[in-house]
Amino acid sequence: MAVNDYLKRLLVETIANNINEVKVGFDGTPATSSDGSPGKPAPVTLTPTVKILDSNSLLVEATLPTTESYDETIKEVYVQMRDTSGFTPVSRHVFAPILKTTENEIKIQLLIEVK
Incomplete structure (x- = not known):
């Protein structure tokens, strides 16, 4: 039996x-x-904006600013909840490689469905 709409x-x-970090x-x-974690994380932690879209989906947004630049291409995004006792993984997403330089900004938008 499925849980009721209020509980969902x-x-x-x-x-x-509670989502408060994007790597x-x-x-x-x-x-x-x-x-349980990003495979090979970049040395940056982003603070996301999280919006509830409906009773079972969230939009997580974060921006990797022009001040960040890497020799390797960005290929993954990892969302987590962190508090004083550690972190809880939420989701990891892989995509086509993006070269991040000081010439570009990367806006991350993730749709997460909670079932």
Whole structure:
């Protein structure tokens, strides 16, 4: 039996209110539901904006500014919840490589569905 709509909405709100970090990285291996961290993280942590779209989906947005530049291409994004006791992984996403220089800004937009 599925949970009721109120409980589903409460779950989405709890996740949205606690997502507070986005990491980017250089590892392009396939993302899985058991990923616990970025494969090869860049030395930057982004603070995301999280919007609740409906009773089971979130939009997570973050920007990698022009001040960041890397010799390797960015191939992954990792979303997590961090507090004083550690972090909880939310999701990892892999995409086509992007060369990040001081000439470009990368805007990250992730749609996360909570089932």
